[in-house]
Amino acid sequence: MTPYPEEPWHLAGQMYLSLWLEPRSELPAVASGTQPVIAFGRGVVGAAWVVYEQDSVLHYNELLRAVLVRHGRRPCACITDIWVDNEASLSGGRALWGIPKEMARFDVERADVVEATASTGDRALAASRFSQSRRLPGQWPLTYKVAQRLDGRLTTSRASSKGALSFARATWTAPTHSPLHALGRRPPLLSLALRDFSLRFGG
Template sequence: MAYPPEPWSLRGTMHVSVWVVPRSVVPPLPAGLRGAVRVVRLGGQAVVGTAWVDYQPGGDMSYRELLAATLTRSGARPRVTISHIWVDSPDSRDGGRELWGIPKDLADLTVTDVAATAETRSGPIASSAIRAGRLLPLRLPVAFRVAQDLAGAAKVTPVRSTARYGTARVAWDVAADGPLAFLSGRRPLLSMVATDFRMRFGDPARRPAADPATA
């Protein structure tokens, strides 16, 4: 196992966009989540989040990421379900799939403070021009839970983070024939940046106990 056990301690910068799109275009939930969560509906619309992430040195792993996720719910409790995600680290891909059922694939990614791109051998996925705005003066906490299909059953994973948040303008160019085609030609409702985030992804109770012989 080349990836660390959960929880992963991660840090870096993230540019997030929120989209409101017709429910009919949102990717269907995997079989293991049907009955466990439902897509949140706003009339005939659904909420989708996309993010460019630069996980930087200082955390358990360092890599780049592009993801798309749908806002779901378990009863009245909100959840986030990741439908598409690419990373440029095989260890992150394997850990995400095996620990939490996150459907990570590999891609060539560049993520900076002003631009981001993602493509595979099949072609481009998306690119963005990024312009950051004003940051809030304080670090703020955020906590949520990710619901995924792991081996045919629902897997709910806690996520906690703190960051300095700010406004941002993220102009998306999504490939019309790519895996995120349901967002092609659309504009996000809003975008934001999370700088110097510190994230704990996973359940601390699931970290293996230290071996007394090596402790």
């Protein structure tokens, strides 16, 4: 297994996030021991492109999908699908926290409009286009937990982040063969850009 940094990981960079309300029957499978948070027959699904750079312990690109779940009474995020382009990130994510990382190839163009694609082999996973609109003042802190299966048991990992937040308009497309094909069926309910964020994960 490729060597990886010990936890906690200190990361920094840019995130482009979209949220959907999906029917219960269309939610991806979550870790056993958790249950999706359901309201009026729908659950919350998020998908994000992340560029880890600056002072990050590792530099890499990431594409993920997660579901808002409940572990006991506490809401958590459960990552159901995730790809990276760094083998140390893949090994560490799996070994430390049970995050099911896979390898992919990324193309991320960042200007006034952010365009991102990811593929495995010769097959596309997803493509997105984000254009930012109104930026919110200040730095926005967020603390949450991620619930995954690790070595046959449910484990939770703490994440704390802070960054500049902007509303965005986003479009997502994914081919029918992609595990993420559901993301292209309807437009996101909300999209955000988290710029120059810092993140402490695990530990």
